[in-house]
Amino acid sequence: xxxxxxxxxxxxxxxxxxxAPGRDAVTDSPVKVDVRDLSFYYGTxxxxxxxxxxxQTNRVTAFIGPSGCGKSTFLRTLxxxxxxxxxxxxxxxxLVDGKDIYAANVDVxxxxxxxxMVFQKSNPFPKSIFENVAYGLRINRLxxxxxxxxxxxxxxxxSAALWDEVKDRLHDSALALSGGQQQRLCIARALAVRPDVLxxxxxxxxxxxxxxxxxxxxxxxxxxxxxxxxxxxxxxxAARVSDHTAFFWMGKLVEFDRTEKxxxxxxxxxxxxxxTGRFG
Amino acid sequence: MNATAQRRLLSSLFVGACGFSVLVALVxxxxxxxxxxxxxxxxLNFDFFTSMPKPVGQAGGGxxxxxxxxxxxxxxxxxxxxxxxxxxxxxLSEYPGTRLASVVRFASDTLNGVPSIVIGVFAxxxxxxxxxxxxxxxxxxxxxxxxxxxxxKTTEELLLLVPGSMREGALALGATxxxxxxxxxLPAALPGIVTGIVLALARIAGETAPLLFTSFNNRFFSTSLxxxxxxxxxxxxxxxxxxxxxxxxxxxxxxxxxxxxxxxxSVLARLATARVSRLxxx
Numbered sequence: 079x080x081x082x083x084x085x086x087x088x089x090x091x092x093x094x095x096x097x098a099p100g101r102d103a104v105t106d107s108p109v110k111v112d113v114r115d116l117s118f119y120y121g122t123x124x125x126x127x128x129x130x131x132x133x134q135t136n137r138v139t140a141f142i143g144p145s146g147c148g149k150s151t152f153l154r155t156l157x158x159x160x161x162x163x164x165x166x167x168x169x170x171x172x173l174v175d176g177k178d179i180y181a182a183n184v185d186v187x188x189x190x191x192x193x194x195m196v197f198q199k200s201n202p203f204p205k206s207i208f209e210n211v212a213y214g215l216r217i218n219r220l221x222x223x224x225x226x227x228x229x230x231x232x233x234x235x236x237s238a239a240l241w242d243e244v245k246d247r248l249h250d251s252a253l254a255l256s257g258g259q260q261q262r263l264c265i266a267r268a269l270a271v272r273p274d275v276l277x278x279x280x281x282x283x284x285x286x287x288x289x290x291x292x293x294x295x296x297x298x299x300x301x302x303x304x305x306x307x308x309x310x311x312x313x314x315x316a317a318r319v320s321d322h323t324a325f326f327w328m329g330k331l332v333e334f335d336r337t338e339k340x341x342x343x344x345x346x347x348x349x350x351x352x353x354t355g356r357f358g
Numbered sequence: 359m360n361a362t363a364q365r366r367l368l369s370s371l372f373v374g375a376c377g378f379s380v381l382v383a384l385v386x387x388x389x390x391x392x393x394x395x396x397x398x399x400x401x402l403n404f405d406f407f408t409s410m411p412k413p414v415g416q417a418g419g420g421x422x423x424x425x426x427x428x429x430x431x432x433x434x435x436x437x438x439x440x441x442x443x444x445x446x447x448x449x450l451s452e453y454p455g456t457r458l459a460s461v462v463r464f465a466s467d468t469l470n471g472v473p474s475i476v477i478g479v480f481a482x483x484x485x486x487x488x489x490x491x492x493x494x495x496x497x498x499x500x501x502x503x504x505x506x507x508x509x510x511k512t513t514e515e516l517l518l519l520v521p522g523s524m525r526e527g528a529l530a531l532g533a534t535x536x537x538x539x540x541x542x543x544l545p546a547a548l549p550g551i552v553t554g555i556v557l558a559l560a561r562i563a564g565e566t567a568p569l570l571f572t573s574f575n576n577r578f579f580s581t582s583l584x585x586x587x588x589x590x591x592x593x594x595x596x597x598x599x600x601x602x603x604x605x606x607x608x609x610x611x612x613x614x615x616x617x618x619x620x621x622x623x624s625v626l627a628r629l630a631t632a633r634v635s636r637l638x639x640x
Contacts, residue, residue, distance in 0.1 A: 159530060191532035201523035204546045214531035217541065264527070271531060 104321045104336050107134040110275060110305040111156060116170035118148075118155055120163070125151050128170070129331045131324055133275075138297060138306045140320035140337065142313060143352070147326040149309045150198075153277050156307065157193040158186050174275065191218055194273035198280040200260035202252035202267075207244050210252045210263055211235060214271035230270055238266035239296050258289025265296065269304075276300065278308040282315065294319050313353055317341050325349045391617070398614025401607035406615070410579060411593075417604050421612055423579040424593040427494070428616070430581065431573060431589055432563045434498025439505035440555055446506070447513025447551075448539060462510075470507040477503050478568035486572060492586040497573025501562045508561065512554030516547040549631035556627035560620040566591040590616045 111133040118126035126148045133139040141149035154160045155168060158179060171178045179189050191214070202210050211231040215221050221230055231248070235241040240262040244255070252263055261281060268276060278297070282290040297306060297319045310316050316323050316337065323340040325332045325348075333340065333349045344350045351357055405420045412419030446462060453459050481500035486492055520543050528538035544551075574586040575596060581587075590612050597609035 157530065159526065162526075162529065187532045187534060190530055195526075195530040197523060197526060197530075199523055201521070201527040203524060203527065203542050213528070213533075213541070217528075217537055218532050267527075267531065 104137070104338070107136055109133070110135040110175065111307065112173040112176070113156075114171050114173070116152075116155065116168065116172055118151055118160070118169075119167040121165045125329050126155070127329050131331060131334050133305055133307050134322070135305050136301055136303070137321040138301050138308060138319050139322045139324065140316035141307070141309045141324050141326060142311075142316050143326035143332075144357070145311075148329040149324075149326045150279055152326065153279055153307060153309050154195075156275070156277055157190050157195055159190075159195065161186060187218075191271050192273050193275045193277060194268035194271065195277045196261070196264050196268050196279065196281045198283055200257060200264050200284070202255070202260050202263050204251065204253060206249045207235075207252045207255070207263060208248040211266050211270050214267060218271060220271060231266075234266040234270040235263075237269050237300065238262045239292065239299075240266055256289075258285050258292060261285060261289070261293060262296065265293075265300075269300075273304065275305045275307065278306065280309050280311060283311055290315070313341075325352060327352070394610065394613050394617055397607075397610035398612075401604075401611035402614060406608075406611055411577060411608075414602065419608070421588075421590060421593055421608070421615070423576060424588040424590045424612065425615065426579070426581065427573070427576070427587040427589040428563055428591070428619075430494055430587065431497045431501055431569070432559050434494065434583075435501035435505050435562055436555065436559060438498065438502030439509050439558070443506045443509025443555075443558075444513050444551065446510040447517060448544070450510065450514040451517035452535075452539065466507040466510050469503070470511070473567075474504060474565050475567040475570075478570060478572055481568065482571045489584075491584065492572065492574035494573055494580075494583045494585065494587040497569050497587065497589070500568035500572045501565060504565065504568060505558050505562050508558040509555055512558065513547075513551050516550040516554065517543060519550070520546045553627045553631050556623050560623050563620060563623075564591060564616060566595050570595075 109132045113129055113131045116126060116129045117124060129152060131139075141153060143149050151160065156172060156174075156179075160166050160168075168180055171180060173179070174189070174193060178184070179193075203213060205213070208228075208231055211234050212227050215227055215230055221227055232241060232245075235244060240259060243259060244263075252260065255263060261284075265276075265281070281297075282293045285293065294315065297308065300306060301321075308316075308320065320337045322334065323337040324334040325340060325344075325346075327348055333344060333346045335345070339345075340349060341353055344353060405418060407420060407425065408422050409418070409420035410423055411421065446466065450459050450463060478500050481496050481503065485496035485499050524542055524546060525538050528542040529535070533541065569589055569592050573589060573592070575592045576586045576588045594609045594612040594616070597605040597612065600606070
């Protein structure tokens with residue numbers, strides 16, 4: 079293990095976080111995910127530098143930024159998916175409901191049940207539609223009775239706006255679904271275990287505009303029940319679906335504010351250049 | 359000659375070379391099939407599957423005992439090799455970088471290269487000498503040892519083909535690593551692994567050398583695990599080196615039956631896996 083790099087002398091300027099003075103469009107809600115001074119390392123390479131950010135309950139928080147800026151890496155620190163990559167290391171803390179998820183006594187399996195994730199590329203298991211949604215229920219033994227599982231599967235598929243399309247073929251292979259349906263199935267699968275937080279890593283980037291629109295409508299509806307954090311390459315998408323937006327650049331959080339402010343009156347020149355398409 | 363014409367000429371040259379190579383590779387297979395079928399069909403009849411070998415000098419008879427023997431020996435081999443091979447394959451794909459994995463991989467590759475007769479001698483020392491008795495078990499052991507590295511390699515390769523996104527999906531739902539392997543990764547690779555196992559079975563069903571001094575041969579019908587047992591390959595070998603024309607015909611028929619079993623297994627495996635992959639795997 080290498081020693082912690084002595085970066086104190088050439089510390090980059092801390093990102094200015096502009097708190098909204100008024101609360102015209104988006105009202106504040108209790109903080110669900112509270113990240114404090116988090117840095118992340120792949121080996122000795124630092125991929126995230128001193129990120130401090132809060133995601134609020136029942137709000138959609140979007141991460142934007144150019145490729146390789148660390149937004150996906152950051153998202154994956156929130157359910158400790160980076161743990162499976164050898165040689166990675168986290169400094170600082172990330173609190174979900176006030177508890178540090180990197181504390182020694184945290185059960186990662188339980189954390190991942192509470193903080194669900196939807197990936198960029200839909201990844202249904204080679205099982206039936208029903209078994210895909212029931213998977214999390216079965217492995218976590220959340221519900222065991224047959225009827226209860228069936229009920230929860232239906233509920234999840236309805237939440238993901240997929241029920242009507244698949245109700246007559248629940249026991250067909252999930253791989254026969256279209257790309258957009260597969261992604262909604264993955265959302266249903268994540269919802270089935272009733273997480274508090276839903277992490278979405280570019281959930282619509284591989285989909286056509288119509289399927290993308292359905293996912294966006296879904297996100298808009300789901301925020302009534304969940305805290306949603308979404309990574310997106312698509313700035314229009316961030317503007318459409320999110321309440322708060324964080325702009326990442328080269329592993330740093332440049333600016334974090336209400337979405338409206340980020341896109342109309344950003345506080346940083348870099349943010350303005352990015353959202354107006356001058357680079358990235 | 360201009361560049362385009364040169365490129366076209368080169369292209370057709372290479373396509374031609376590829377086609378020719380394929381042809382050369384396929385000719386032996388076609389010839390073997392042709393000879394075995396044309397020669398074997400002559401001696402093949404219903405009796406061949408149901409009758410026992412006749413004493414020297416009497417025409418007719420069959421290989422019922424050898425067919426049962428080959429099935430039993432292959433079954434025993436699978437019983438030994440499938441669990442060990444699949445579990446090794448899972449280990450190799452899950453912990454690819456560890457010291458033990460490189461040792462296992464090296465040992466497996468080496469074992470795969472050991473001549474089958476040597477494996478026969480090994481099984482002889484292990485399971486025949488101590489009991490002073492040729493047996494079905496010893497034959498199954500020899501074939502099983504041959505099969506382990508094939509199954510391990512196939513399993514490892516097929517597990518590595520399962521997209522990492524599936525593992526991530528399972529872990530993100532709260533699966534432990536072992537659970538993800540058991541409930542998502544193995545089932546995803548299962549059709550391929552089954553095909554691999556059947557092809558490995560087909561491969562060892564055709565082995566003669568490891569059986570010569572393990573299961574030996576038996577002129578009589580036997581299903582005993584502790585007695586010598588006949589097998590199609592050893593029976594074909596015995597008949598082929600005999601001086602009798604009738605036995606030669608029987609050997610051809612035996613070869614035809616063996617090839618049919620092996621081909622049939624491969625075809626069945628492919629059909630079955632194509633079907634399984636469409637169904638729910640849970």
